[in-house]
Amino acid sequence: MSIDFNEIRELLNAISQADIAEFSLKSDQFELTVRKGLVSPSSETSPPPQPTPAQAPANTTSFAEESTPPPTTDKSEWEVITSPIVGTFYEAPAPGEPPFVKVGDHIQVHQTVCIVEAMKIMNEIESEVSGEVMEIAVENGEPVEFGQPLIRVKPD
Numbered sequence: 001m002s003i004d005f006n007e008i009r010e011l012l013n014a015i016s017q018a019d020i021a022e023f024s025l026k027s028d029q030f031e032l033t034v035r036k037g038l039v040s041p042s043s044e045t046s047p048p049p050q051p052t053p054a055q056a057p058a059n060t061t062s063f064a065e066e067s068t069p070p071p072t073t074d075k076s077e078w079e080v081i082t083s084p085i086v087g088t089f090y091e092a093p094a095p096g097e098p099p100f101v102k103v104g105d106h107i108q109v110h111q112t113v114c115i116v117e118a119m120k121i122m123n124e125i126e127s128e129v130s131g132e133v134m135e136i137a138v139e140n141g142e143p144v145e146f147g148q149p150l151i152r153v154k155p156d
Contacts, residue, residue: 008032008085008118008119009084009085011025011032012034012085012086012146015034015146016146016147021035022034022035034086034146035145075134075152077154077155078134078135078152078153078154078155079128079129079131079152079153079154079155080149080150080151080152080153081113081125081127081128081129081149081150081151081152081153082147082148082149082150083116083125083144083145083146083147083148083150084116084123084125084146085116085118085123085146086118086143086144086145086146087116087117087118087119087123087143087144088116088117088118088141088142088143088144089114089115089116089138089139089140089141089142089143089144089150090114090115090116090117090122090140090141091114091136091140092115092140093115099140100112100113100114100115101113101114101133101136101151102133102136103133103134103135103136104132104133105132105133106130106131106132106133107127107129107130107131107132107133107153108127108130109126109127109128109129109130110126110127111126111127112124112125112126113125113126113127113133113150113151114150114151116144116150125150127151127153129153129155130155130156131153131154131155131156132153132154133151133152133153134152134153134154135151135152136150136151137149137150137151137152138150
């Protein structure tokens, strides 16, 4: 069975609209498993809870400080850049390279903001909005689901 990236994208879109909790597809060349319901609706409007300092490695605390928006910001105006596919989030083009964007950066429409790797294919995710990056909702190397918020932007 041969399947291309566009067919996978169409399949994921159909699964996201269907009342299916889990879907698996296997062939000699690949295996695809999709599970829905791992991201709760409340996590789309608020950042995930941060571990306590006793639980968190030192760099996790600094990441939280960088990505935490000022308390006076109205989050209802933010635009959300979501993952178009299931895969692994990468903040930089390669290990050791600077990230595409950081909290506080100003981005433009069609600017690459991250990569989501799926089936060994590096998919550059471009912004559909220009504005200030207010929050990066996932950590580098973290698995992401279809439709999961990646980056929140305060539009111009």
